[in-house]
Amino acid sequence: MGGWFSEASNWWFLLIAVFIAFSALRVVTATNVVHSALFLVGALAGTAGLFLLLGAQFVAWVLVLVYIGAVIVLFLFGIMITRAPTGPKVEVDNPRRGFAATAAILTFAVMVYSSVSAFGHMEVTTVGTGTATDLIGSQLMGRFVLPFEAVSFVLLAALVGGVTLARKDTARDETDEGGTA
Amino acid sequence: MSLVQFLVLGAFMFSLGVYGLLVRRNAVMVLLAIELMLNAVNLNLIAFEAALRTTFAGGQIFAIFAITVAAAEVGIGLAIVLLIFRNRRSVNVDELDVMRW
Numbered sequence: 001m002g003g004w005f006s007e008a009s010n011w012w013f014l015l016i017a018v019f020i021a022f023s024a025l026r027v028v029t030a031t032n033v034v035h036s037a038l039f040l041v042g043a044l045a046g047t048a049g050l051f052l053l054l055g056a057q058f059v060a061w062v063l064v065l066v067y068i069g070a071v072i073v074l075f076l077f078g079i080m081i082t083r084a085p086t087g088p089k090v091e092v093d094n095p096r097r098g099f100a101a102t103a104a105i106l107t108f109a110v111m112v113y114s115s116v117s118a119f120g121h122m123e124v125t126t127v128g129t130g131t132a133t134d135l136i137g138s139q140l141m142g143r144f145v146l147p148f149e150a151v152s153f154v155l156l157a158a159l160v161g162g163v164t165l166a167r168k169d170t171a172r173d174e175t176d177e178g179g180t181a
Numbered sequence: 182m183s184l185v186q187f188l189v190l191g192a193f194m195f196s197l198g199v200y201g202l203l204v205r206r207n208a209v210m211v212l213l214a215i216e217l218m219l220n221a222v223n224l225n226l227i228a229f230e231a232a233l234r235t236t237f238a239g240g241q242i243f244a245i246f247a248i249t250v251a252a253a254e255v256g257i258g259l260a261i262v263l264l265i266f267r268n269r270r271s272v273n274v275d276e277l278d279v280m281r282w
Contacts, residue, residue, distance in 0.1 A: 036210055
C-alpha cells in the first residue's frame with residue numbers, strides 16, 4: 001500500500017469514496033424522509049464522479065439525468081403525496097436494528113472477501129482511456145439490440161402499469177361513497 | 182488504480198442498502214434503500230468494464246440497462262405505495278398485515 005497515495009487518481013477516489021460512504025450512511029440513518037432522499041442525491045452524484053474517473057462519461061451523465069433529474073423528483077413527489085411523517089419524534093425504523101445490522105455486516109464481509117480473493121490482482125485503467133459514445137450507440141443497435149428492445153418494452157409496461165395503478169378508480173369510488181376507505 | 186477499491190466501496194453501499202431495506206418502516210424509504218443497492222451494482226459494472234475494457238463496452242451497456250430497469254421499478258413501486266396510501270392512510274410496511282395468515 002506504500003505507493004497507493006503517490007497516484008493522483010487515488011486521491012480523487014478517496015475524496016469521492018468518503019463522500020459517497022457518508023451520504024449512503026445518512027440515506028439509511030436520517031430520520032427525515034426528505035433528508036434521506038437528498039442524501040441519495042449525494043451518493044448518486046459521487047457515483048457519477050467515479051464513473052467519470054473510470055472513463056465512462058456517457059453513463060455518468062445518464063446517471064445524472066435519469067437518477068438525479070428524474071428518479072429523485074419522482075421520490076420527492078411520492079414523499080409529498082403520501083404525506084410521510086417528518087417530525088423529529090417519528091420512529092422511522094422498526095425495532096430490529098441489530099438483526100438488520102448483522103445481515104448487512106455479513107453481506108459486506110462475504111462480498112469483500114470474495115472480491116478481494118478473486119479480483120485482488122486486477123487494475124483499472126482511468127481517465128484518458130474513456131469509451132467513445134459512438135461505440136455504445138453502435139453496440140446498443142447491433143449486438144445488444146434484442147435486450148435493448150426488451151428493456152424498452154419493460155419501460156412501456158411500467159409506464160402503462162404506473163398510470164393504471166395510480167389513477168383514481170372513479171367507478172369504484174362512487175359505489176364506495178362514505179365507506180371506510 | 183486497483184479494481185478492489187471500487188468493489189469494496191460498492192459492497193459497502195450495497196450493505197447499507199440491505200440495512201436500510203430491513204430496518205425502515207416507511208415504504209418510500211425502503212425504495213430509497215433499494216436505489217442504493219442498484220447504484221452499487223452499477224458501480225461494479227462500470228469498474229469491471231474499466232478493468233477489462235471489452236471491445237463492445239459490455240459493462241457500460243449493462244449499467245445503462247440497469248439504470249433503465251431501476252427507473253421502471255421506481256415508477257411502479259411508487260404507484261403501488263400511492264395506492265396503498267390511498268386505501269390505508271399509511272405507508273408503514275409493518276402495518277401492512279392484510280395478507281398475513
